[in-house]
Amino acid sequence: MTMVRKLPRTVWILGIVSLLMDLSSEIYHALLPAFLTITLGLPVAAMGALDGVAEATANLTKLVSGRLSDRSQRRKPWILLGYGMAALSKPLFPLAQGALPVLGARFVDRIGKGIRGAPRDAMIADETPPELRGAAYGLRQAMDTVGGFLAPLAAVGLMLLLANDIRAVFWIAAIPAFLSFLFAWIMLREPAKHLAITDKAKWGGWRSLDKQVRRLISVGFLFGLARFSESFLILKAMDVGLAATWSPLVLALFSLAYLLLAYPAGALSDRVDPKSLLLAGIATLIAADLLLAQASGLPLVVIGVVLWGAHMALTQGIFARMLADAAPEHQRATSFGAFFFVSGISALLASLGAGLLWDRGGPAETFTVAAGIAALAGAMAWLIPARR
Numbered sequence: 001m002t003m004v005r006k007l008p009r010t011v012w013i014l015g016i017v018s019l020l021m022d023l024s025s026e027i028y029h030a031l032l033p034a035f036l037t038i039t040l041g042l043p044v045a046a047m048g049a050l051d052g053v054a055e056a057t058a059n060l061t062k063l064v065s066g067r068l069s070d071r072s073q074r075r076k077p078w079i080l081l082g083y084g085m086a087a088l089s090k091p092l093f094p095l096a097q098g099a100l101p102v103l104g105a106r107f108v109d110r111i112g113k114g115i116r117g118a119p120r121d122a123m124i125a126d127e128t129p130p131e132l133r134g135a136a137y138g139l140r141q142a143m144d145t146v147g148g149f150l151a152p153l154a155a156v157g158l159m160l161l162l163a164n165d166i167r168a169v170f171w172i173a174a175i176p177a178f179l180s181f182l183f184a185w186i187m188l189r190e191p192a193k194h195l196a197i198t199d200k201a202k203w204g205g206w207r208s209l210d211k212q213v214r215r216l217i218s219v220g221f222l223f224g225l226a227r228f229s230e231s232f233l234i235l236k237a238m239d240v241g242l243a244a245t246w247s248p249l250v251l252a253l254f255s256l257a258y259l260l261l262a263y264p265a266g267a268l269s270d271r272v273d274p275k276s277l278l279l280a281g282i283a284t285l286i287a288a289d290l291l292l293a294q295a296s297g298l299p300l301v302v303i304g305v306v307l308w309g310a311h312m313a314l315t316q317g318i319f320a321r322m323l324a325d326a327a328p329e330h331q332r333a334t335s336f337g338a339f340f341f342v343s344g345i346s347a348l349l350a351s352l353g354a355g356l357l358w359d360r361g362g363p364a365e366t367f368t369v370a371a372g373i374a375a376l377a378g379a380m381a382w383l384i385p386a387r388r
Contacts, residue, residue, distance in 0.1 A: 015139055023154070024090060024175070025151075029231070053103065062115075065078050066118030066336050066340075070330060075122060075126070079116045087181045089105050114344075121324070122336055134321045138266015139263050141266065149259050156245070156249060216339065225350050226285060226370045229351045229354070230254055240296060257313070262312075278381055285311035
């Protein structure tokens, strides 16, 4: 608890902002699989394409916003722009009448996520001492996941209260998104440390990045190919008999596992080599995939979903901490942006591939292939030099 109290004010503010936005976004995310495949009657491949394009858009945008944040020596304007676009996209969902308008709404929402991502993570590194960075990223991930945990519960409760009127639920879900933007606008301050940076090295492409950053990006790309959308966890649960009305509870379970482990994993990375935690997270994903590939009943799916959430806690904040340690200060947001850019490409390929595999060979083939790719990512991560 002492370590938590030492964390800078900015980390807490960004955690609250992330919590509110994730509460809003994950209500939409929890209901979209049922909305697309049941209400609109679209194939799973279409859902995979939607998720892949949306997430890839977010991550591609992070490359641009990260570089612009470093060049302008500003974090807050890009963070506000990102959260503002995400908030404005929310009313587009209940107004949509088909797949293309839904895609457009997700597109705007994910561009907003992409714009804010790299400057936000760079701001945490700007404000946090190196010996507390793991705890800082772990806390932000945990608070973000509080929203992800509460959102599916809220989605189920609102669906029951509003007689399964998804559009009405979508209107209510827009409220915390606008509160998130207002809180960031009022409470965030530009990091003084970042304003003092005078070194503005020109962007020279991939080779201008630190060697260790490039290694992490390579691992992140391969790992991303094994990390398709959590929507497929919902589909797996529905495949073994879970009713669509209760399907958002899958994301609640996933988020609970993520939430409980995110901060402890981040804090532990301040005391041990983060690479060991990253390898543990990849091994956990492999175990989850193999279990979900063979699961024929809901109890095994529940265990698989918990393991999936655990692997997120052991990898997402750890990747961020390792990047913050490796990146030169004048390239901090750029390095985060490059990592997310490459991750965006793999996210697109992963969700598209998962949808096609699901339609052709079912969930067993989808999760088995993902486990194999994760094993390759683990082998590459093993070659990263230990932290000195």
